[in-house]
Amino acid sequence: MNSCLIYIGELYFAISQGKPLKDPTKIAYVEYSGSTLNQQGDVAACLRTPQMNFVEQQLYFPGVTFFQGMCLKDVCSAKALTSIKKEYAELLSLAFKTTITPEQFDFVQYPVEKPSTDNYGFIIISLILAFLLLLTLASFFMTAFKSKSKISNKISQEQYDSNAQSHLINKNQILINKKNEEERLYEKLQDNLEDKRILNQTEKNQEIESKSTLKRIINCWNLKQNLQKTFDVTVRNSDLTAFDCIRTLSFMQVVLGHCFLINLSYYSNFNDFDIVQKEPFTLFILGCFYSVDVFFMLGGFFLAYVVADPKVSQNFQVKNFLKMLLSYFLAVVNRLSRILPTYFIAIYIIWQYLSQIGQSPTWSQVELFSGVCDEDKWKKILFIDNLYDQPINCVVWTWYLSNDMQMFVFSLILMVIYANNKIIGKIFIYVALGVFIGLAIHYAYEYEILIVSQLSAMLNPHWNDFYFKPWCRIPPYLLGLLFGVFYKEYQIEKQQDNSSKKSSLLMKISHYMRETFVKWISYSLGLAIILYLIFGPRPLQMNGIDYWNQNVQHFIYGISRILYSFGIILVLLPSVCGSKDLIVKTMSSSIFQFASKLTFQGYLYHYAILTYSLWTFYDSMYLDIQNIFSLYVSQVPIILLISFIFYVLIELPLNNTANIIFSRNIKKKQIEKEEINKQNHQGIN
Template sequence: MEKAIKALHDQRVHLPSLIIRLLGLLAHAMGNRRTVILFLFVCLYGVSIAEEATTLPPFPKTTSLVDYPEETVWGFIKSFNHENVSKQCGTSIDRVIPYLSDKATLKEQRAFFYQSFTTGDASQLISRDQDRWIFRAFECIKSAGETSYSASEYPMHYCYGMNEENEGTVYGVCFPSTCADNKQELLEHWQNVTATGNETLTYEGCVRSRHVSQWYEQFVPMLDFGFDMFLFLLIGLATVLHFKRGDKTKHKPTQILLAFSLKKNLAKLTQMPKDPQSTITCMFGLRFMSLVWTLLGHSFIFVQAYLKNVNDYKDDLVDNFWNQWITNFTLSVDVFLTLSGCLTAFSWFKKWQKNTTEEEPSWNSWGYWLRFYRHRLVRLWPAYIYTIVTLTTRISVTHFHPMWPPTDPAVQCPKHWWKNILFINSLGENRCMPWTWYIGTEFIFYVVSPIFLLTLRRNPTVGLLISVITILASGFANVVGMWWYNFPPTQFLWKQPEMFNPDYIKHHLLIYIKPQYRIGPYIVGLLLGYYLAGYQAQTQKKARSKRFVIVGWTVATIAGFWSLYGLYPSLMAWDCPIYHYFYGGAHRTVFSLALCWLIYACHTGIGGFINTVLSHRFLLPLSTLSYSCYLFHMIPVVFTYLLAPFPMVFSTKAVMFIHCVIQLALSYFFGFITTMVAELPALNIERILLTSSPPKKPAQSKADVEVQVQLKAAEDASSVPVSPIPRS
């Protein structure tokens, strides 16, 4: 049987290699080395699937955490052998039952203590069962009676242990913090009491009910706080100088100081473009709405760790057809990808269609492409680095107790921050600020975008063909990944039907965040940006018939509705595998196409009231702040629930929506600070220090210029931009 499985696996591994060879020969026949490289890049989708597994994956059983009665826990405490632990630990263990049985101790504390003891499936520790493990840890912390303003006389530790190599059972225990050095003995004793296994516990993780010292008593958090105060002082000085003397100066140091001016940067947040056609104004509303959608989805996920009746909440959310706008919220990322691709192509093609002086870039224009990437780095890095530093060194230790270790930025970011800075976090385990996988993935798309931009500019037919092949290859890779791992069409973050692999963290790491599976909507956006730039360059635009407009809106509405609500058969575990595969491979691209119609309609004058709303000037600053808000939004999501009474009891979703409003307001508050101290000043400094005159085209005679103008006019009059005249 094992040989048969291995043979089957070997066949799967070699199939992508065969496809690569065939397509490589096809591309070579086309006589274009760059096309060969692109085809090989596309075909790496298949190889990535094969290389991500060396054996057929064992699917975890659908189990949950085990509850133990109070008597079992008290038996564990009473039977613990004090000989192998410190005297202080032994004394503290003896005091647990008297402390929890004392009249001055709340009944809830006693219940929290014994209810926190559990065992579970180790393979689901940071996946399906993660919210229940966090809930048990909070129960232990609450049993200590800690508050933000008063330390408990009986601080607690919650620890879990398991065997890393042979994932079987994970054990969770609550005990006095004085026994932290003896956690191995306590976990092994709990293992013996529960009699659920005899494997050696090689890994332990703990969370304590209170930090050893609070953030304002630690050097590093206070250093970060002092740096923030310095930046605020810098902004204040720059703003006063701007009001007193204006911003007209040739003195470089003064210009750099004025880059932090609040007056200058607030104007950038609120200033509408002089020419509405120079940008795609409906994206103001789309970007803001996508951020709200993302925050709401994350909020509805993370609340599970604080709910007592979490199963009632999951049933209410998943079983209702109309709740799919929440359960399928991950499509909000595809909105961001589509907008990013569209803006990249729109601005690039618009520039070169208007250009008559600068030398147009080619494959070998290294200086131009380095500036192309440099500007993107300046756009992303300052706010990103500021957020990572602030979150890791100060915000993550602001609360009186630490977070759950597998997801605690104070634990994970010191080890993995460099992957975020290099934008490769989505290629690995994505441990530091895991919601920022999108930024890494989108940056990788930006890195490869010149392949599509130049190909579309030089030969639109070939460019379109390559784009479509890449989109189809990405969709096919999703289908193969679903089949290989038995994954659902997208992440199921609330309830996981038994017909699918319930390990949504594995799904997240192997497929959901990987660039090769997510590039489809980005390329759809690139194609839209290319088309809109060409359409805008036309001097005489074709009138769209009423029938065309009605059909377009109808098809886009149906496509968008299916993409959003077509997940229901998978949520309900209907036995229709072909549909699951098709939906998983196509729904994100179809949703992107529906969104592209909306953008096209709004930008070309047939958007009507929808365009009026999405392009409202009130949405401009909210849109501009969206990047920094996205970086920070998970902090309010976690902290508002952390500060709420524990445990929460679900009765209506209205409570979550109220939390979302507060979380959104706090996200924009933090996002505004990040934009003012890091994002906009960095862009201003780039213009001051790094802006240089681009290379000019060779001088032309007056006759040559007139010919170029005539050719440009002919190109603008056509519906599809033609290829430029080859230069000698």
């Protein structure tokens, strides 16, 4: 008979009968194993004990996995236990007093072997990161050489000028009686000095003009310049600085919501969960998931803000059809160039590196977390993973980017219509907004999604069919699109002659916003909508899902996301209309302008950081609001630090490169060139 089965049988019988244990290996099991689910016991002491090994037991129940560490005699390795799963299932059934099947549990040996690095994915991301590091070093040495060359040239020029002056003095002393000849020599020498200065300036201008694209691209990785850009919080439009506050706070909300959900995977106080669920602050945590809709709204706003500009919209005129198609294509490619490279790198880092940099009894969860990208990564990179019926697994939180890209492509069509006819364009946006709001309400009814909390909605079997689908999530994006169109029209009208008739919607609203009372109504109403959507379900939380009519819940859930976005717009409205009150000044703080730059990298990596942190713990967490918030406060600085590193070393250099490729700075360079030529002309005259 299997020696492991005999050992397990004797161990279970002795413990169930309460008999004293004399075998040191059985005593070690009692002392060093986890005493209940989601407990590991003393892993280090177990591994120090002769003849013992540590095995992680994983139990699968609907919607949740439980873990328990077992310190067993070395004949009972994970492989040996797997060979007796049928018999072991009978023992588990006796222990849990319910039927446990062999499919409901597994064993993992600890410590486990690291995943292999001998694969194309690991090699690809390693080469990419090595290449980016090489560019950073090349930029450093190129800048250092250029600075040294400038210093050398400056010293040479000073020596030349000094020698020239000395030469003039000597000439004056030697040829003091030859005044006319001395004056001619002096004038000639001065002319030579001026010619030399003009020649140097001309060579400098030629150097600027002939600077190669390769050098400009390498200079995109200039660490000093990128650090200066990162900390530079100069703004072009002070009316929009409050958006950085909203972006930053929404990102912080996303992190808080994910911190709570991730830690639900490994906590110890199962019996207290109903108590935790009914805490008021739990509603705030679950309400954090509305923050994604704020990102959608902001995406639509800035798309309209850019395309509705007359200088840009003229590229989308249908009268020049080929130019319109090319402009549309380039706009999509430009958008991809801002997102895809850093997104690609993030996926590959999480896929290949995350599982290599830690160890714990539950580390197999990290390997599973990163390993699901083996098959699904191409769906992510093509921004189509949210369109499949299967659940999203590979870097699951980035479903937002797929939706955002799909919404961008669709909304850009609406903006092309607007560029050709403003009235018809607005009508199309209104119609699209109404249609997709109707679809969201329809699917909320069809899938019977309730609003008691986001957590209960996630347990709905049709969660994937609603939450991840662009046709259910696009209304906030279209609302932002309308907001951006109105703001651009308002901005254009402000720049026109004051005698012209003021007719844009925001221009009319801005007149009312001059009254303090109206501004406070906007702030208060926006905040009231936001708080109601978060804390309004409190009666349902306390009294159960049947406390409100379920049809009413379906309807509210269907419109809740666009309502939340509308509340955010009301909060932003005074700032957009030019108010400089205390709230606007606070929201326009430079700390938000700096932090908002890190939000994209933070969004890409925060979930992986939280997951890594969870599964490196040897003991499960006692789940309550205080512990969740304490963990959140400790992890946010780490997330921001890693975001800062990736922003400076990867995102910003790649964006600099995209600017060169798409020639967004041609006009700026042309102005600089004209200014240099103007200075040269003045110098010659």
